[in-house]
Amino acid sequence: MERRKLIIVGSGIAGAATAWSVAQRGGQDVLLLDGATQPGSHSTGRNAAILRTAIPDAALHRLARTSAEFYRQPGAGFCTMPLVEEHGLLLTAKAGEDSENLERWITNPDLACPAEKLDFHAVRKHHPYFQEGEGSAWLFANEGGIDVHALLEAYLHGASQRGVEMRTRCHVRRLIREGDRIIGVETAAGPILAEQVVLATGGWASLLPEELQLPLRFDARRRHLVVTAADSAVNPHAAVVWNIGPDEFYFRPESGGLLMSACDHVAVAPALGEMLDRDVLPDVAEKALRWLPGLADAAFANAWAGMRTFSEDHRFAIGPDPRVEGLLWVAGLGGHGITCSYAVGELAADWILNRQSAHPSSQALHPQRLLMNREQLQLAQH
Numbered sequence: 001m002e003r004r005k006l007i008i009v010g011s012g013i014a015g016a017a018t019a020w021s022v023a024q025r026g027g028q029d030v031l032l033l034d035g036a037t038q039p040g041s042h043s044t045g046r047n048a049a050i051l052r053t054a055i056p057d058a059a060l061h062r063l064a065r066t067s068a069e070f071y072r073q074p075g076a077g078f079c080t081m082p083l084v085e086e087h088g089l090l091l092t093a094k095a096g097e098d099s100e101n102l103e104r105w106i107t108n109p110d111l112a113c114p115a116e117k118l119d120f121h122a123v124r125k126h127h128p129y130f131q132e133g134e135g136s137a138w139l140f141a142n143e144g145g146i147d148v149h150a151l152l153e154a155y156l157h158g159a160s161q162r163g164v165e166m167r168t169r170c171h172v173r174r175l176i177r178e179g180d181r182i183i184g185v186e187t188a189a190g191p192i193l194a195e196q197v198v199l200a201t202g203g204w205a206s207l208l209p210e211e212l213q214l215p216l217r218f219d220a221r222r223r224h225l226v227v228t229a230a231d232s233a234v235n236p237h238a239a240v241v242w243n244i245g246p247d248e249f250y251f252r253p254e255s256g257g258l259l260m261s262a263c264d265h266v267a268v269a270p271a272l273g274e275m276l277d278r279d280v281l282p283d284v285a286e287k288a289l290r291w292l293p294g295l296a297d298a299a300f301a302n303a304w305a306g307m308r309t310f311s312e313d314h315r316f317a318i319g320p321d322p323r324v325e326g327l328l329w330v331a332g333l334g335g336h337g338i339t340c341s342y343a344v345g346e347l348a349a350d351w352i353l354n355r356q357s358a359h360p361s362s363q364a365l366h367p368q369r370l371l372m373n374r375e376q377l378q379l380a381q382h
């Protein structure tokens, strides 16, 4: 029977970053499995590709910041092209309470990198079709887009060069349990035993452990993205704009047009998480019309949906399952999985290789995270 030291289930950004970090530190005999035909074909290949480190949770902000520093200077041999498109990220808010909340958030160094305060109208320098309302705007000059494909490829290539074996079209049907230990996985091609199994299964994170009565609640939320047809008014190097508050809406240049989201977040079963709901498109169009009145005639060119998956407290679930030996989680990356992937992989590798975490970002995260995992588990078991 096939035996491995470590099996990572899921080759999205979470599994790929984990495989790379483990291999980078000399971890041996690692098998990365994915049921899809291509790595990264689920949330990792269906997101908005925005690098935004301002996150209103200090622990997640630290992970984002550490990761962004790595993407800007990943070191020789990681990737041949720049990973960050530093066209700028503008966080905006309407005048009044939203604007005051945004200012409190952005000026708190624990929650955001330094940013330049601008007038709301400054957005029109980047996007002349933007509305003329009143509000505030904060520019994060060296954030913006992230090349998700290049980042994923760099993790996978680096992992493979250091001996990680990858198998696609290899769906894991169930976890194999022996007493209080997970000892491997069952695939269509037969069982594979392992000392440790990591679940990096994105929107499907709850499914495999549920069968073994090891539930951990994750909430998969569907979000739609829409891309408009190419338009000469759109500067392809303009900043990403993200309006915060109840009227949340973001957009960035894409393929000559704009990629935009009305920030919908409907709870879904994972099987439906990537299904395009055409009833949502009129809401996107209505919001787009309000925010971008100068592009009122733009046609939709493309639209799709993907899952943002959250733990109950919206923090990432990274670390060992306290109920059984040999099972670890790298899940619940919500809407920040691409931005934070480097630090996520580092934290996961700490747990896999050292059975603890020494990463600077983990000091605040880990003790709380495990505690929260246990609380979640207790809740789930009741």
Ligand SMILES: Cc1cc2nc3c(=O)[nH]c(=O)nc-3n(C[C@H](O)[C@H](O)[C@H](O)COP(=O)(O)OP(=O)(O)OC[C@H]3O[C@@H](n4cnc5c(N)ncnc54)[C@H](O)[C@@H]3O)c2cc1C
Residues within 6 Å of the ligand: 009, 010, 011, 012, 013, 014, 015, 033, 034, 035, 036, 039, 040, 041, 042, 043, 044, 045, 046, 047, 048, 049, 050, 051, 052, 170, 171, 172, 173, 200, 201, 202, 203, 204, 208, 223, 224, 225, 305, 306, 307, 308, 309, 330, 331, 332, 333, 334, 335, 336, 337, 338, 339, 340
């Ligand atoms: C619309 C949208 C916009 C977003 N925008 C951004 C953004 O701008 N910036 C940002 O940082 N983040 C963004 N995100 C969030 C980001 O995409 C996710 O946090 C991240 O991709 C999650 O990665 P993952 O590896 O956990 O999941 P996934 O990429 O979904 O990977 C999970 C993998 O596990 C595999 N799998 C599952 N079950 C099994 C099984 N039983 N056997 C074998 N394989 C299995 C799947 O095939 C899949 O490949 C966005 C998400 C969405 C949906």
